[in-house]
Amino acid sequence: MPAERLLPDAESADLVALAREIARDELAPVAAEYEEAERFPREQFRLLGKSGLLGLPYSEHWGGGDVPYETYLQALEEIASAWMSVGVGLSVHTMSCFSLAHYGTDEQRDEWLPAMLGGELLGAYALSETHAGSDAAALSTRARRDGEDYVVNGTKAWITAGGQADFYTTMVRTSDDGAKGISCLLVDASTPGLEAAAPERKMGLTGSTTAQMIFSDARVPTTRLIGGEGAGLKIALDSLASGRLGIAACSVGLAQAALDEAVEYSKARQQFGKPIIENQGLEFLLADMAAAVETSRAMYLDAARRRDRGMPFQRQASVAKLVATDSAMKVTTDAVQVLGGAGYTRDFPVERYMREAKVPQIFEGTNQIQRMVIARHLKEA
């Protein structure tokens, strides 16, 4: 059952309908096959790009869609509902454009942003390192100034679309001054000295390549420094506050897909001479799943609407990410339960959904980190 949405206008409704149509006709039919083969859906991202979906929440002036987050996130939810790896990829791409769009100079934006939002290129976001995960400020990839270039050395870890992306929004260390020594570079994928390691072997989200990116004396022009030296951590955290909403929306899409599968199965499956959905024990499980999906959607939309009005939304974004990803984990696990033995096999998608639901609890700030953010707001209030 498609989600019943409140959208601000007819264009938003048409946009979400377009996302749903592409999701249903182009993504859903091949998702299982690509995931099984651990194949990155590059062509599918091109199709999203052609349809104008790779730059939605950014200014029309640079080729974006100028749509509110409220609309962008619901289109994203539809995509993720058909294929989580593509949803996450779209969310990360959108986040990778954030630093240039919000912190770049007009000159920098004129030069690079139209191509990044235009649909042909795919972006990645490189903050984490093996020893700097939750403690991102401990990152050590070094950028040393040499004439008109930075010479970059070090290894970024866990990069979504690593080795597939066309540009990497990369946080590097430009001085030893702790959090103040971090800067943001927009690195072209073709930069000599930049290479992807072999992809991680993951429990889920296997269509989305995750890899380390290794910088060995990679020369990046100083013109590609975004927001000045030392602004990197602020840019990174600011990007993540919005990115988190994307992850929340993707998780809602995933949970919705699991719920839909569970409802359909429980109407068709007969035991004790009647459809299993006729048992109150199962009915209540399904009702709780629906309630979890809808509260999660309401939460990310509340945060998005605040963001669209220019109000603070960081705390709500953390709550949305926490609630939506924990809900998705529970809903997908329960969907496996509803399908019984069938749910535990690869003949049905719910076991995959369950594996996919685990990682949103971990990336873009683990859910422990989200609780820290929420608690900090409580203490400061």
Place this chain on the structure above:
Amino acid sequence: MTNIVVLVKQVPDTYSERKLNESDHTLDRESADAVIDEINERAVEEALKIKEAGEGEVTVLCVGPDRATDAIRKALSMGADKAVHVSDEALQGSDMVATAKVIAGALGKVDGYDLVIAGNEASDGRGGAIPAMLAEILGVPQLTHARELSLEGTTLKVDRETEDGVTHLEANLPAVVSVTEKINEPRYPSFKGIMAAKKKPVETLTVADLGVDAGELGLSGAAATVLEAAPKPPRAAGERVEDDGDGGTKVVEYLAGQKLI
């Protein structure tokens, strides 16, 4: 410049459950999501291809209730230039002849059409006769069931495919064409197309604007009456054949048992 009119019908989504009203056996439009018929997306695509290959203007023509504006917007967001929407309570329950007359009347409001492109059959009514009826009323050639279409100057060539084979047709404009599923793969609208559609002109007409006799329209004007309708019986659970090396034999036995072979 080729002036192309594409006939677009809004139909209940084939992905949702479709029902008839119990009282008058007309389509229950509330029970299912309404969408542009997929065959009409192909008709729009073909029109856009002609426009993009040379010069042309694409007008969408739709006869249907107010909410058919959604189907019109979809065609406009794919790239059509403008639209004519005939919406009138009096049309509810109209038969095919009446629908064809209304479409012909509305075409009179589009100045100087050269080519009309329709779907070969709507996925709800499945009459498959509107394009032929329309051509008859207009007195222009009908080139139906087109799986391929080409236009050189004012000469139109069509490969017409039916169960009997392929016929090569040729006619001069103006003409009516209906297209089959094989004609093309329709494009998705782009987000820019969606935004542009907002600003494209849609002319809304009523029956009174068309010079069609309202007495011929609607349920009361229909030449035939639907007396009875029953939903399809639900699909029975299938029979499962385990293949222990004799699967083929079992399938043949089953088919023979059903008198299918």
